[in-house]
Amino acid sequence: MKKLLLRKLIVISQIEQASKEIEFGDGLNIIIGQNKTGKSSLIKSIFYALGSELKLETEWKKIINYYILFFNYGDEYCVIRQGKSFRLLKFTDNDYDVIVDTDKFGVYSTELMKVLEVSMICTNKSTGDEISATAPLIFRFQYIDQDKGWNDIATSFEKLGYIKDWKPNSNKYISGYMGEEYYFNRRKIDLLKSELEALKAKKNSYNELISSLESNIEVKGSNNKLTNNTYDIANYTNIQVKELLDSLSRIRKENIQLDKNLERLKNNRYSLNLNISFIKNMIEEMNSDYDFAVNADEEIICPFCGMQAENDLIHRVEIIKDIQQGSELLGVYRQDLKIIEDKIQQITSQIKQNNRASKIISLNISHIEESSTIIDNFKNEGKREVINEAYNQRELVDEEIENKVVSIDKKKDKIKSLQSRKRHKEISDSIRGYLRSTFDTLDIPQQYIKLRDFVQQLGNTGSELPRVVYAYHTALFLHNLSQERGLFNFLVIDTPNQQGQDEKNLNNIHDLTETLLNSTGQIVLGTERETGYEQTDNTIVYKLKEKRKCLTKDKYNEHFELLKAYCLK
Structure with missing residues (x-):
């Protein structure tokens, strides 16, 4: 089974002639840093490099010129983003092939979805034309951002409104109810x-x-x-x-x-x-x-x-x-x-x-x-x-x-069976099962478990809201791992600033870390404090100590030469 694994993130600032490199391991990756140390900006850069639009710090957007993300999905790939331009590479032996080099987001997304073997069919709300899925649509549930990510589920990415029924359709795709098998059969019927x-x-x-x-x-x-x-x-x-x-x-x-x-x-x-x-x-x-x-x-x-x-x-x-x-x-x-x-x-x-x-x-x-x-x-x-x-x-x-x-x-008939009530119940029961476990770990009353379109509802959860959000993201992540859906092999969590002064709530968030450690997935955890798991096997730790000093000059020349090498073809 192919697994999507993040391998390395490089951000480059020509203005400051400085850069930052973060390598990711297969298991737990912890980025520790107080407010204004660049922790959240680095984490957001992962998804920004892939093509997601999200709230970046104004200063970060001004100084960062290039976002380079290396990832594995069967083969080794790299995406380089500069503003609205994308360059997607595939590595072969000691060389690379350029899959696409474009400033058109739709063209890039089509090629990226081919690499990720995503067959999901979307519709442009304005024109009615069929379009490919996009990174922000597919990875909605793979990220809890520091800001609004703890007040709602899978709403961290912006500019998705041009896609008709983007929310219910992506909910069903990511949960596996209308997954690859469903869209494969739909395309086969059209053919x-x-x-x-x-x-x-x-x-x-x-x-x-x-x-x-x-x-x-x-x-x-x-x-x-x-x-x-x-x-x-x-x-x-x-x-x-x-x-x-x-x-x-x-x-x-x-x-x-x-x-x-x-x-x-x-x-x-x-x-x-x-x-x-x-x-x-x-x-x-x-x-x-x-x-x-x-x-x-x-x-x-x-x-x-x-x-x-x-x-x-x-x-x-x-x-x-x-x-x-x-x-x-x-x-x-x-x-x-x-x-x-x-x-x-x-x-x-x-x-x-x-x-x-x-x-x-x-x-x-x-x-x-x-x-x-x-x-x-x-x-x-x-x-x-x-x-x-x-x-x-x-x-x-x-x-x-x-x-x-x-x-x-x-x-x-196959599509009908994939959309049957029985299958709907099987997937819902699987997610609920993981929800019961994560709710127990975080000491959340079971009465709050309520799914609609396979997504946890947040009404009337009160002060439990941040933990309910975290519990659901984790439950869906574990559900997809159990179904061997390697596209959803990673989960990125950036703990909220407002929890930083609350020892109890922060510890509750870290309580699920052991569950995640025991999974086969890849975790990127941004936190203001140590979690207690920094010394465990298969864990990579980065500590950001100085405010507004995330970028350094020590590897800038090396990173810039790498960038030039990947822009030659």
Whole structure:
């Protein structure tokens, strides 16, 4: 089973020429820091890097330029966020591939969901278009933030309102009620329906062909007499008529092949024209680059990663060489285009000749048809063969249609079973079971347990509210681990500031740490005080001691060089 594991977070400030790196282990990760030490900003940066919008400190947003998050999900990945730009990488051996590099959130989200194997279908509320799920939608329940996260459940992320029914649908997806199996079957039904429509259209085509051919067949009796016409039928034997039809058939077959060759050549011509246009644009851009370089300083700075490049005579000469190579390649492509144009002209000419020959033969045949049944017999015999083959093909299509209908019905039955009351109760009972345990640990009365759409309701919980929120997030986390849903393998908890002065409440929050330690999941815990679990096995601890001194200069150069390396491709 794949597990989503956070591996490393790096934040970089070019303004302060400072950075911070946090590595995450598979088990418990504790970040200890008082208010204003950067603890919560670092924790929020995990989700901000993935694409979530949430409340970041104004000063933090001003000074941090780059957010880099490494994570594992079967393979190793990295996402680099700069403002609204995202660059998603996949590591292979000692190299990496760029999955997507874009400033369009929807494009990035589509690729990220493919990496995470999320098939959830969402709908844009304004346009009605299908869109992919997003990180803030999927990871709503994986984070309790320091501020409003302790007063409500899964409301830390902003700007989700453009997604229709985002809350109930994501509740059902994350709980597993309408999970991957549900959306897989929905997509399969859509695919099968599309294939079914194509088969129905194919069947209609066969029906039209059969009807057309059958209506054109003229069955003549043996006593039918030939009528007089301009051409003396006696001059034509059965063999001669067959030769005329065979010649016409050969010409038509030749034209079909010529049409295919012509289409291929036209496609090649189109591709060559695109290449020529691309190279011409490239040469123009290089000329612009050369003009820019001539008038620029001795160093040029990349606007994306800030990497400096030399701008001396040698580098300008290299630009000139590139322009010359582009011009040479442009000449080669133009020669190839000339050859293709000549071939297109030859084939077009041949097709015209064939069409003229075909018209002459067809004219002769049409005169003979006026008074002869010989050709009718030949033609009708061919039509009957086509009709028989059409009937056979239609039967095969009917079988395929029947199979598609059966498959669609099975998928619909599967979806019904996934949405059955029995399954709803099974998932609710599982979550309630973990809730009873977490409520007991936190000394919360069981009477407060109330689920709607698999989410704990918070009405009338009074002073128990923060602990009820924590108990539910933990219960849902443990439920998903029990279902081996590796996408939800991590939980991030940032203890609230207002609890910092309340020893009892803070201890209650830490009481669940032992339960989490015994799970197979990954925990990131932000706290103002030590929890008592800092020395346990498989635990990583970071202590932030100075206010507003979270970033340091000791690894800035290393981190910036890493950033430049990941922005080269």
